[in-house]
Amino acid sequence: MRAHEAGALHGNDAAPTWLPYPSDVNTLIDGLWSRTTRRTEDGAVEVGGVSVARIAEEVGTPAFVLDEDDFRHRARAFRDAFAEAFRPLAGADVYYAGKAFLCGAVARWVEEDGLGLDVCTGGELAVALRAGFPGERIALHGNNKSLAEIRRALEAGVGRIVVDSLDEIDLVDAIAAELGLRAAVMLRVTTGVEAHTHEFIATAHEDQKFGLSLTGNTAFEAVRRVLAAEHLDLVGLHSHIGSQIFDTGGFEVAARRVLDLVAQVRDQLDHTITQLDLGGGFGVMYNTQHTPSTPEALASGIAGIVEKQCHELELEVPHVSFEPGRAIAGPSTQTLYTVGTVKDVRLGGPHHRVYVSVDGGMSDNVRTALYDADYSCLLSGRVSEQQPEVVRVVGKHCESGDIVVKDEYLPADVRRGDLVSVPVTGAYCYSLASNYNHVPRPPVIAVKDGEIRTLIRRETEEDLLGLDVG
Structure with missing residues (x-):
């Protein structure tokens, strides 16, 4: 040039x-x-x-x-809004996404306020454990978890490991066998829904590193392998469509595609998937361009989407969880x-x-x-x-x-x-x-x-x- x-x-x-x-x-x-x-x-x-x-x-x-008052108020607002919106269905949990910001004090606030904690590296897990966060309320993410991270998570009794690849199914199964326990896993599926956000924080379109694609039967094969594994328990399915999202439109398409997989598993593998995690990514106001939704509006809108889609597919409504981070900490x-x-x-x-x-x-x-x-x-x-x-x-x-x-x-x-x-x-x-x-x-x-x-x-x-x- x-x-x-x-x-x-x-x-x-x-x-x-x-x-x-x-x-x-x-x-x-x-x-x-x-x-x-x-x-x-x-x-x-x-x-x-x-x-x-x-x-x-x-x-x-x-x-x-x-x-501190603001952080804890926002955490409780998400907890209460989703609990209320999904109470007539099968209930909902909120996990704070620690990658937004995590330290020992924040982990303790989150635990005291009744939220779960989502971590995505061994370092974040170490912060949570040192803060005394209950292992069963921790979820471990990551597209390339090390053997040490998987082992430490299992030893800590984390509530779920979100498996991100076919290869990882075998790794978690093998380490669980060595430790003589059963590992609770979720499968992260890629729905093909691209949130209207920056390319680097849109995480559900096909051309990126996260998840098991619904295209080409990869996600279904992952379900089949987990169900066949001797030391794994399939907790549910996980989907995340991106970050800085201001409405529920993307969740509608993503939920439908994940629930289509739930129905396929029911019909072809005779297995009922009872939990669904729809991620987070709820947007915040950085300047006067932005008009974020309230926790109450998000919870009510997504609850309606999930109930409608399950009714159309003749499915029992699963227990749902969400992972706001930016919307609490930002x-x-x-x-x-x-x-x-x-x-x-x-x-x-x-x-x-x-x-x-x-x-x-x-x-x-x-x-x-x-x-x-x-x-x-x-x-x-x-x-x-x-x-x-x-x-x-x-x-x-x-x-x-x-x-x-x-x-x-x-x-x-x-x-x-x-x-x-x-x-x-x-x-x-x-x-x-x-x-x-x-x-x-x-x-x-x-x-x-x-x-x-x-x-x-x-x-x-x-x-x-x-x-x-x-």
């Missing part, structure tokens, strides 16, 4: 069409912030009864600030940054872009670079009477793609030392964090009733150097 001169069209001060001009740039937009977030009389944002100014002073920045957390360089890049004529650099970046939130995600932000340490101006919030890393917020309005007087908060960073931000450029990862703190509690401490340079044993 030939080099060319960078021109004015590479940047300008026009806001994207979806971004509304704010009537008050200091306003906390409903739906973007956790339940206890508000502005105090001095203009600073407060969450869990703790001012961001106090957090910055005591903890430093960047920092993930988790509203809105509960904001990332607090300190502003450094503010740079107005003039490109000739009227075109320009204001870059607001913060003290974190893609090492604590890679989703903008990885998924082209759109976030919002707010000047959180004070209020301003200045006019709103479209800015791009960027990180400190040596990478042009180190963007935290692509486009948002901040006051025109944003300056070095200001505090800026990015909401809805509780899911897949710390979980995907890295030490790129040897930047230590931020802490995760919980705030509640005016108190600060460290859940995961800030990494230090000593931590990084301690791993370098060359």
Whole structure:
């Protein structure tokens, strides 16, 4: 590709069409912030009864600030909504998807609030077990589980291992035989339903690494093999259609296809499958483009879908489970940054872009670079009477793609030392964090009733150097 001169069209001060001009740039937009977030009389944002100014002073920045009341309220809301919607049928369970964000305290909250826990690696399983999470309420996922991970899960008595391939059926059976026990397994099936989401988080279309395809009889063959295995018990079928999904349309098609397999197994293998897991992927509001459904609307809609499809296929309604992660963890957390360089890049004529650099970046939130995600932000340490101006919030890393917020309005007087908060960073931000450029990862703190509690401490340079044993 030939080099060319960078021109004015590479940047300008026009806001994207979806971004509304704010009537008050200091306003906390409903739906973007956790339940206890508000502005105090001095203009600073407060969450869990703790001012961001106090957090910055005591903890430093960047920092993930988790509203404990909000997280636990969302977990209980999903638990209660699905229990109520499926109570007239065969019941429903909710498993928190730990990959969104997991630490010992979160595992304990989830256990106390009556949810199961979905883990997908040995590391996540280790966190759960150290937190004392009951093994029978844990589900282990993963498309390439190691022998050690399978063995540890069986020894811990996990409630189910979600088998992802024909090969894995033999592995789990063999390890269960060595341990002298029977393994409870679910089969993850690929329904061919592609959620309307980013390519890398749509997980039910055929051309991807997860699951056993319903096309070509692979999933049916997997059922037959599990039923024939001496040390396996078939718990049920599992389906997951993707992430950041705002309605129940995709679940309708996916449920029908999975239930078609249930009917095929009943008719051809004389076996009744009594449990169905429809995954999670429920969307959240990252900015004003998004209109997520409530847990109650999701639960009611999916319950109606499952009941209708079972009636048409003359099936008993199975016990159903779901795995929300992002929808619980995401809105509960904001990332607090300190502003450094503010740079107005003039490109000739009227075109320009204001870059607001913060003290974190893609090492604590890679989703903008990885998924082209759109976030919002707010000047959180004070209020301003200045006019709103479209800015791009960027990180400190040596990478042009180190963007935290692509486009948002901040006051025109944003300056070095200001505090800026990015909401809805509780899911897949710390979980995907890295030490790129040897930047230590931020802490995760919980705030509640005016108190600060460290859940995961800030990494230090000593931590990084301690791993370098060359």
